Amino acid sequence: MIQFLQNLGNSTLSSFAKLGRSSFFLIHTLTAISGVILRPRLLLKQLFSVGVLSFLIITISGLFVGMVLGLQGFYILSDFGAEETLGVMVAASLVRELGPVVSALLFAGRAGSALTAEIGLMKATEQLSGMEMMAIDPIKRIIAPRFLAGFISMPLLSALFSSIGVMGGHIVGVGILGVDDGSYWSQMQAGLDFQDDIINGIIKSIVFGFAISWISLFEGYDAIPTSEGVSRATTRTVVNSAFTILGLDFILTALMFGDI
Amino acid sequence: MQNTKTLDTLVGLFVASGIAALFFMAMQISNLSSLSDDTTYTVLARFENSGGLKVKSSVSLAGVNIGRVINISIDKETFQSIVKMQIESQYSLPDDTSASIFTAGLLGEQYISLEPGGSEDAIEPNGFIDITQSALVLEEIIGQFLVDKASE
Numbered sequence: 186m187i188q189f190l191q192n193l194g195n196s197t198l199s200s201f202a203k204l205g206r207s208s209f210f211l212i213h214t215l216t217a218i219s220g221v222i223l224r225p226r227l228l229l230k231q232l233f234s235v236g237v238l239s240f241l242i243i244t245i246s247g248l249f250v251g252m253v254l255g256l257q258g259f260y261i262l263s264d265f266g267a268e269e270t271l272g273v274m275v276a277a278s279l280v281r282e283l284g285p286v287v288s289a290l291l292f293a294g295r296a297g298s299a300l301t302a303e304i305g306l307m308k309a310t311e312q313l314s315g316m317e318m319m320a321i322d323p324i325k326r327i328i329a330p331r332f333l334a335g336f337i338s339m340p341l342l343s344a345l346f347s348s349i350g351v352m353g354g355h356i357v358g359v360g361i362l363g364v365d366d367g368s369y370w371s372q373m374q375a376g377l378d379f380q381d382d383i384i385n386g387i388i389k390s391i392v393f394g395f396a397i398s399w400i401s402l403f404e405g406y407d408a409i410p411t412s413e414g415v416s417r418a419t420t421r422t423v424v425n426s427a428f429t430i431l432g433l434d435f436i437l438t439a440l441m442f443g444d445i
Numbered sequence: 446m447q448n449t450k451t452l453d454t455l456v457g458l459f460v461a462s463g464i465a466a467l468f469f470m471a472m473q474i475s476n477l478s479s480l481s482d483d484t485t486y487t488v489l490a491r492f493e494n495s496g497g498l499k500v501k502s503s504v505s506l507a508g509v510n511i512g513r514v515i516n517i518s519i520d521k522e523t524f525q526s527i528v529k530m531q532i533e534s535q536y537s538l539p540d541d542t543s544a545s546i547f548t549a550g551l552l553g554e555q556y557i558s559l560e561p562g563g564s565e566d567a568i569e570p571n572g573f574i575d576i577t578q579s580a581l582v583l584e585e586i587i588g589q590f591l592v593d594k595a596s597e
Contacts, residue, residue, distance in 0.1 A: 226449075229452065229453065229456050230452065232456045232459070232460070233452050233455060233456050233459075236456070236459050236460075236463075237455045237456060237458075237459045240459055240462075276474050280470065280474060338459075338463075340463075340467075341459070341460065341462075341463025341464070341466070341467070342463065344463055344466035344467045344469075344470055345462060345463055345466040347466070347470060347474075348466040348469045348470055348474075349466075351473075351474060370473070373474055374473075374474070374475065375503075377474055377475045378475060378501065379471060379475040382475060383470050383471060383474065383475045386470075387467070
């Protein structure tokens with residue numbers, strides 16, 4: 186019994202300690218971002234490894250998600266003779282939900298895990314301590330550019346995902362199943378609002394980008410510096426990012442679209 | 446250095462395609478291209494019943510979309526519904542224009558259709574459209590029909 190209470194207390198304290206460490210880490214990173222602007226080359230390199238290398242998985246997934254939406258939507262809508270509204274269905278579900286969420290999940294798997302592994306390995310091989318020895322702040326030099334790159338890439342990737350998904354829905358709906366081209370686009374434009382749908386989708390993806398960058402960089406920075414510790418940190422990044430994205434998505438959706 | 450140049454180009458391409466996608470979403474997917482806030486004026490209309498009319502329902506003239514409903518409220522004294530609509534200022538309407546609420550298709554959305562009259566004077570911004578026809582409520586029509594049948 187005493188053992189159980191001890192374990193409970195210990196895990197509570199350590200999770201609070203981790204929350205505190207991650208908050209300090211975030212504040213430190215945010216203050217270091219101004220330094221990145223003076224060294225754009227560091228940011229450029231990270232934009233390449235975080236953004237450009239995620240480009241392919243995001244565009245291909247976006248295309249297939251859009252095509253599946255077109256197919257499924259057509260079968261259901263044609264029961265009601267409403268296949269002209271396929272465009273609204275595909276675009277609304279992509280722009281509001283699937284675009285930000287699925288691209289964030291993919292981004293966490295593709296770029297977030299890589300960031301954690303990279304930072305964790307740097308810590309395990311004592312590169313970060315080496316930098317500190319040379320009076321170079323690793324947060325400024327290593328963490329801040331990666332954080333900013335994730336923050337910038339995420340909305341762009343999510344916009345790409347949604348746009349290519351809409352094209353994928355167009356390929357299947359208009360190209361194969363024979364929905365009218367004009368009504369596909371015009372119903373979409375009539376049904377979606379710039380302020381309510383597009384801007385809110387972009388806000389979601391910015392929030393997700395912030396959360397993923399924070400989680401993955403902190404997990405790497407906080408990893409136990411052994412090969413097992415790094416592997417655990419990488420797993421935690423993907424799991425925690427997925428939970429955070431889905432939880433945040435519910436809260437944001439309730440705030441933006443609901444009357445709660 | 447060749448390597449940094451390709452890096453620059455790829456990052457540039459990535460950012461450009463991302464911005465193009467944002468632009469595509471704004472112009473092609475949403476209705477941003479058809480809406481310009483600075484060149485509109487508002488007109489009000491009283492209806493006995495505004496039915497299923499919603500904010501952002503379209504306002505059309507001769508079948509062409511020329512504006513949007515921006516607010517629907519209740520007049521506390523007459524218990525009528527006051528619909529505020531925003532109309533592009535390139536279209537000036539005569540002051541005896543009439544407004545009716547129609548339904549697009551059998552199950553479609555409701556919209557306001559404007560029918561211009563023959564007056565020389567244009568309607569003022571924030572002015573009222575006096576001649577209106579309320580939305581058709583299906584239950585009322587069916588009720589009317591049943592009453593007519595019964596009295597035969």
